[in-house]
Amino acid sequence: MSTLSEKHQLAEKIWEFTILTRLDSDDDRQRGSRLSFSGQGKILVLLAQEDNLPQKEIATRLNLTPQSTAEFVGKLARKHYVHKTKSQKDRRITLIQLTGQGRDALKNIDNTIPSYLEFxxxxxxxxxxxxxxxxxxxxxxxxxxxxxxxxxxxxxxxxxxxxxxxxxxxxx
Known part of the structure; x- marks a missing residue:
């Protein structure tokens, strides 16, 4: 069995690996070739489970601020991953729906083969x-x-x- 010191060293290596893989994949994210499982990705996952949600409900369920949610939803809408509409019952409420492109993007979240496996x-x-x-x-x-x-x-x-x-x- 590993000693506490050995477990600590292993934990440090895992932490270092996490940081290095994020740095290594930053170029992909900046080019928009991958959608990471962050705010935008979490919104897509939530909408895949339950579509046509009010933006406020998305913020509540994902524990995001209304401002962050609005920013993420705006970015997703510009990518044509979601569509925003006003509720017929209450025009103050914005409903968010997942589009076909959004469903396709969801299939590709972190679904690529990491290049570091070549090592x-x-x-x-x-x-x-x-x-x-x-x-x-x-x-x-x-x-x-x-x-x-x-x-x-x-x-x-x-x-x-x-x-x-x-x-x-x-x-x-």
């Missing part, structure tokens, strides 16, 4: 895959056991979406 040979990739599968299983179980707070519910929705996406990718 591992075939055996190392298999080992790495087994380790990630074990850790992912533990994280899924932890997320599924969360309470039904707003954050807990949203994490479960995101988990369901990405579980569905990963199984769809396995069947290709």
């Amino acid at each position: 591992l040979d075939d055996d190392e990739q298999q080992q790495f895959g087994k380790l990630l599968a074990k850790m992912n299983l533990g994280l899924r179980e932890r997320i599924e056991s969360r309470d039904n707070s707003i954050d807990g519910k949203m994490h479960k929705v995101m988990l369901q979406h990405f579980t569905k996406q990963s199984h769809a990718g396995e069947n290709k």
Whole structure:
């Protein structure tokens, strides 16, 4: 079993890896070739689960400020990923709907093969895959056991979406 010091060193390596992969993929995000699972991506996932939501409801469910939500929705609308309409019942309410392009973009969120896998040979990739599968299983179980707070519910929705996406990718 690893000592506390060894676990700390491993945690530092994971943290460093996280930072380096984000820096490595910044160019892709700036060019708009990938939609990351951030504010915009979370909005798309939420709309895929329940479409035609009021913008205010999106902000509440995702724990975002109204200003951030408006900015994210505006960017998504300019990309033609969502469509904004006024509610027929209350013209003060803006409803957000996912478009076909938005559904297509959602399929590609972080669905690319990371270039850093080239640093591992075939055996190392298999080992790495087994380790990630074990850790992912533990994280899924932890997320599924969360309470039904707003954050807990949203994490479960995101988990369901990405579980569905990963199984769809396995069947290709």
